[in-house]
Amino acid sequence: MATATKNKSTKKVDFDKIRKDFPLLKREMNGKPIVFLDSAASSQKPNYVLRAMDHYYKKLHANVHRGVYQLSQEATDAFEKSRRLVKEFINAPSEKECIFVRGTTEGINLVASTYGRKNLEAGDEVLISTMEHHSNIVPWQMVCEEKGAHLKVVPINEDGEMIMSEFDKLLTDKTKIVSINHISNALGTINPIREVIAKAHAKGIPVMIDGAQAIPHLKVDVQELDVDFYTFSGHKMCGPTGIGILYGKAELLNAMPPYHGGGEMIETVTFEKTTYNTLPHKFEAGTPDIAGVVGIGAAVEYMQKIGHEAIVQHEHELLEYATTELKKIDGLRIVGEAKEKASVVSFLLGNSHPYDVGTILDKLGIAVRTGHHCTQPLMARFGIPGTVRASFAFYNNKEDVDKLVEGVKRAARMLG
Amino acid sequence: MATATKNKSTKKVDFDKIRKDFPLLKREMNGKPIVFLDSAASSQKPNYVLRAMDHYYKKLHANVHRGVYQLSQEATDAFEKSRRLVKEFINAPSEKECIFVRGTTEGINLVASTYGRKNLEAGDEVLISTMEHHSNIVPWQMVCEEKGAHLKVVPINEDGEMIMSEFDKLLTDKTKIVSINHISNALGTINPIREVIAKAHAKGIPVMIDGAQAIPHLKVDVQELDVDFYTFSGHKMCGPTGIGILYGKAELLNAMPPYHGGGEMIETVTFEKTTYNTLPHKFEAGTPDIAGVVGIGAAVEYMQKIGHEAIVQHEHELLEYATTELKKIDGLRIVGEAKEKASVVSFLLGNSHPYDVGTILDKLGIAVRTGHHCTQPLMARFGIPGTVRASFAFYNNKEDVDKLVEGVKRAARMLG
Amino acid sequence: MTINEIQDEIIEEFAFFDDWMEKYEYIIDLGKSLPLIDPKYKDEAHLIKGCQSQVWLHAANEGKQVDFTADSDAIITKGIIALLVRVLSGQPAEAVAQSDLYFIDKIGLKEHLSPTRSNGLVSMVKQMKMYGVAMA
Amino acid sequence: MTINEIQDEIIEEFAFFDDWMEKYEYIIDLGKSLPLIDPKYKDEAHLIKGCQSQVWLHAANEGKQVDFTADSDAIITKGIIALLVRVLSGQPAEAVAQSDLYFIDKIGLKEHLSPTRSNGLVSMVKQMKMYGVAMA
Numbered sequence A, B: 001m002a003t004a005t006k007n008k009s010t011k012k013v014d015f016d017k018i019r020k021d022f023p024l025l026k027r028e029m030n031g032k033p034i035v036f037l038d039s040a041a042s043s044q045k046p047n048y049v050l051r052a053m054d055h056y057y058k059k060l061h062a063n064v065h066r067g068v069y070q071l072s073q074e075a076t077d078a079f080e081k082s083r084r085l086v087k088e089f090i091n092a093p094s095e096k097e098c099i100f101v102r103g104t105t106e107g108i109n110l111v112a113s114t115y116g117r118k119n120l121e122a123g124d125e126v127l128i129s130t131m132e133h134h135s136n137i138v139p140w141q142m143v144c145e146e147k148g149a150h151l152k153v154v155p156i157n158e159d160g161e162m163i164m165s166e167f168d169k170l171l172t173d174k175t176k177i178v179s180i181n182h183i184s185n186a187l188g189t190i191n192p193i194r195e196v197i198a199k200a201h202a203k204g205i206p207v208m209i210d211g212a213q214a215i216p217h218l219k220v221d222v223q224e225l226d227v228d229f230y231t232f233s234g235h236k237m238c239g240p241t242g243i244g245i246l247y248g249k250a251e252l253l254n255a256m257p258p259y260h261g262g263g264e265m266i267e268t269v270t271f272e273k274t275t276y277n278t279l280p281h282k283f284e285a286g287t288p289d290i291a292g293v294v295g296i297g298a299a300v301e302y303m304q305k306i307g308h309e310a311i312v313q314h315e316h317e318l319l320e321y322a323t324t325e326l327k328k329i330d331g332l333r334i335v336g337e338a339k340e341k342a343s344v345v346s347f348l349l350g351n352s353h354p355y356d357v358g359t360i361l362d363k364l365g366i367a368v369r370t371g372h373h374c375t376q377p378l379m380a381r382f383g384i385p386g387t388v389r390a391s392f393a394f395y396n397n398k399e400d401v402d403k404l405v406e407g408v409k410r411a412a413r414m415l416g
Numbered sequence C, D: 001m002t003i004n005e006i007q008d009e010i011i012e013e014f015a016f017f018d019d020w021m022e023k024y025e026y027i028i029d030l031g032k033s034l035p036l037i038d039p040k041y042k043d044e045a046h047l048i049k050g051c052q053s054q055v056w057l058h059a060a061n062e063g064k065q066v067d068f069t070a071d072s073d074a075i076i077t078k079g080i081i082a083l084l085v086r087v088l089s090g091q092p093a094e095a096v097a098q099s100d101l102y103f104i105d106k107i108g109l110k111e112h113l114s115p116t117r118s119n120g121l122v123s124m125v126k127q128m129k130m131y132g133v134a135m136a
């Protein structure tokens, strides 16, 4: 990795230099240098990751596993090296517990359709929160409907925090699994997942955490969390699209029925009886996204070189600064003011529709997301059609915030 | 596309020049220039495809759909352009019928777990052939087991061809779907899918075709075939890993329950009731592999520039030449001698184990696949543990065949 | 005036604007003008769902001509709707059905009618033409 | 001789080979020699499944030492097995358990013991050491 500094934690990381690793940030949008504030939807990619994938295709590509020839071995080595990197990244006990999936959505669907379908019965309950992404609602709705089970929802307060006393009440003997996001993509709320996991485990209930928004920002240690399933997407953490991770405890994964049928996931196939392969292959049917896996490995290396401590601090500064400055704007209302928050600011500007604000910001070269952010029930909870959401990554800087604030003021004048 | 010739059909395509589009073919293996004869497992990638993906990440990347800002629109345009290219490539009636999946394995699993789970009842039958890839066996076994349905298998003759009189007998009122590969990856047999489809349709039974091995070699026209589902992988047709296509008739896709739950695939979500989006989004939950989609679009463009006619002819020449020359080797036995064959040669050398032959070829820089090729029941049918398989793509040439033949002779001397 | 005459008129008007700001201020002003639709039509039946903004459309048949009224919850969308209504409302049904709305592109608002922008406008234009077909 | 003495001996032998051909011819010759296992042990219970080739392994406990016999359906795999048996068979159980099989790498056969090559050899070495542990 060329430009990320070697100093892991204590010394200062040069984020101006790091920004130069991201080629897309050099482009313009509507004739203005782009201000990219939509990393919560998908992050940009550093050259290091792009080069790793290009190198893979130009020097190493062959289908993985089982090939006796050198090239196939090299491809497999690159592939399995990434699994090792991911294992270390989240401190999983074993590589076997790190399954490659397309992304968070597939990770949750995999668990809902194997663990869920196997363990849910009529009258059972799945516990989620009001602030879940559709990806952590719909898969559970589907399996609940099939099994006659029920979806229970932990309400939130005005600041966008889960009401833990309600959680306590909703966590009952009927609960078969709890599935909560680590960080809300729409509000930025960092949920108290340690407490959630401890309380659920006290009743012997497993917990799945949707880590899509947490992994790009926080250090995640699945052993320390003692979480049962944890899933995230590569494309939100500087990695390629189309690849993500499902971590699961081996004990649970082993007891689950397989997911997809196909090559790789079998031990022996006869037309009468098929026996399944061991972990992680049992859940990885078919040719995997080998280049994507190499890419997510490179993304892990890249982020680790920078270090989570420096990232957390830098992003926190941006969040504080943006929150303070935006609040000075007349009529601007921030949606989601949890005490524990990641670098996401959702807001509404007077009575203006988010679409209008987003459109004007776009014309100014500022990329923000507008709408319901795939959290319609959450928007319904606040009685709003959507928000304008600015999300910051470590490659953003204060200048980006200044431009955003300027832009919002301009929008306020035009729409007001 | 730089080097592929502009002449579509009649004039001669310069395959020597085309070979130079593939950077990996310039590398060595075990100190010798690589002879890559494992394209049936996964093809190599031309610079054109790699550049398209790199350009996407460096200039266009943002999450697709629903973004109001320019960059997101450009990413979405690139994404949907690929769908249009794919639609034209297979002559689908509508883009809505072209669903992006991870690959063939996911395509079949999607249909088995939605169409299959909805339509199969106890006592019903799914009809496949003896020469199916595990990916076209296991998903059906899984859903059959769940529903109490049965897997029926069309036997093959010694040459590796489906016995159509047996097919006729096995196609009954109990058959709910027929799923057959277009070309066998282990034998190279081109199956009479037109006849299969016509006969099944005469009884009102839908047909799924596993096109993984056909798409890289033949012109496929889903309307002319009148096929109900057709699926294939990008990585076998010069595209990236992790992306593939499921074509399905809109009428069938619309009647199917959704597959994964999540973002993109919904219209509205409340905790009480979720309504699903229209095609193709209904089956594309979550952030898609955007760069992969861009890559498969570029692969389609690349292959169309060369033209299927030229590809078919070039590969047929290689197949004929390799077959003739290999047969001259004492004790060599070709497995799979169908009259209609694609550029795959599976063989056994005397009593030598395929692993031994493959190991020696590897040392000579020749990459072939050995083993059961994810077709264990087919190997069982022939009473063999596996084969050595050489497969040719349009970037191979006669020199590659010569080196293979030399290498096999060397192996015969060493092992004999 | 015919559909194309109105389109040309709009293109001419927009030619006066020096930059996107003036143009959008004008559209926003259009959007702020009085409601474009009878409130009773702002119901499910007349709703065209967009992921970003909602659009309501009502069509009335006056002899051979179609009268459109419409609205949106987003003001820029509403401003563009005002332009669309100005071009298509009161026109012969057949002309609506066959119209080619080139003015959108010419005045630089093409992106708002991208099928992927999901503000309901593409569906609305489609719906307007379908009314044209139905009422012709 | 100890495990390491035998390993060093093998490394020395292989040093004579000029190229991979000679080395493989030697391994193939080893593979062709008489069966290394009593046929009655070539059953499911003694099978180590590999995707590419199969391996059968039997361990007998003679006092404090372990005697291995083994076989494979692939001749190169069998040749390598012959080397492994030569190194580990007849050794004290504890030495087997703790052995570090560096000769594989030194004689350039590392790739055959890659966990991804799936010829059963990795599992076989693991199994041999486990017998060492169990019988120590």
Ligand SMILES: Cc1ncc(COP(=O)(O)O)c(C=O)c1O
Residues within 6 Å of the ligand: A263, A285, A286, A287, A288, B040, B041, B102, B103, B104, B105, B106, B133, B135, B136, B181, B183, B184, B185, B210, B212, B213, B233, B374
């Ligand atoms: C005939 C056939 N079907 C299915 C597959 C599975 O394709 P994939 O691994 O890309 O999902 C393959 C690839 O090996 C194949 O050859």
Ligand SMILES: Cc1ncc(COP(=O)(O)O)c(C=O)c1O
Residues within 6 Å of the ligand: A040, A041, A102, A103, A104, A105, A106, A133, A135, A136, A181, A183, A184, A185, A210, A212, A213, A233, A374, B263, B285, B286, B287, B288
């Ligand atoms: C909290 C949360 N969960 C799940 C997802 C879905 O992730 P993906 O679209 O990568 O599958 C997202 C991404 O938008 C998210 O923010």
